[in-house]
Amino acid sequence: MHNYQPTTGNPFVVDAAPSDRAAFIRRTYLHLAGALICFVLLEAFLLQLPGIENLVVRMVDGMMWLVVLGAFIAVSWLADRWARSEVSETTQYIGLALYVAAQSVIFLPLLYVAAFHSDPTLIPTAGIITGLLFAGLTATAFMTRTDFSFLRGILAIGGMLALGVIVCSILFGFELGLIFSAVMVGFAAASILYTTSNIIHHYRTHQHVAASLALFAGVMLMFWYILRILLSRR
Numbered sequence: 001m002h003n004y005q006p007t008t009g010n011p012f013v014v015d016a017a018p019s020d021r022a023a024f025i026r027r028t029y030l031h032l033a034g035a036l037i038c039f040v041l042l043e044a045f046l047l048q049l050p051g052i053e054n055l056v057v058r059m060v061d062g063m064m065w066l067v068v069l070g071a072f073i074a075v076s077w078l079a080d081r082w083a084r085s086e087v088s089e090t091t092q093y094i095g096l097a098l099y100v101a102a103q104s105v106i107f108l109p110l111l112y113v114a115a116f117h118s119d120p121t122l123i124p125t126a127g128i129i130t131g132l133l134f135a136g137l138t139a140t141a142f143m144t145r146t147d148f149s150f151l152r153g154i155l156a157i158g159g160m161l162a163l164g165v166i167v168c169s170i171l172f173g174f175e176l177g178l179i180f181s182a183v184m185v186g187f188a189a190a191s192i193l194y195t196t197s198n199i200i201h202h203y204r205t206h207q208h209v210a211a212s213l214a215l216f217a218g219v220m221l222m223f224w225y226i227l228r229i230l231l232s233r234r
Helices: 018-047 052-059 064-083 089-106 108-116 122-144 148-172 178-201 208-233
Strands: none
Touching (some): 064 089, 089 108, 122 208, 148 178
């Protein structure tokens, strides 16, 4: 792995030569595909571990889920910071790997319920629906080339509100219903549009790892709530 050049040596994708722009986009989506494959393999491994049901029960027991959620947020922040590192490519890959691992852990309870206490076909069904929505959103962003950076403030406020509702549901013990899940699917869709727009307009040509992490986060958020909707319908 080589050290990066200074940021000034890496133009924004929108200003780069067509070949460099195409190479950045290709690297970003290849890394996204790699992250998704690693997530699936790691999740399949974790779900087959002996005694995994005991770990799942402990994770969601009372206030422990709030601790798990807090740890996930902290690790996600660190992973994103490393993925955006200007120091070395190695640090960026460590950040992406750390984030994939964190997502695999936070998804354990939901996937365990779907796989062993509901209909296991709901998992691939949710994956297919997520993939189709992601493809449609990606096509929309690339075909229209609209700059969706105006969504940044909306996503920031919406994210804080959603986190507040989730924390309150843990503290006060109320269920997050179907409407909340549907709203969060819309939130994830806006996040994917925003990130895809940034890939076209606001990332630099050496930031493919950070771009893939941001896309992976949006895909995982959408997959989580689509799976919750399917589970609630059962």
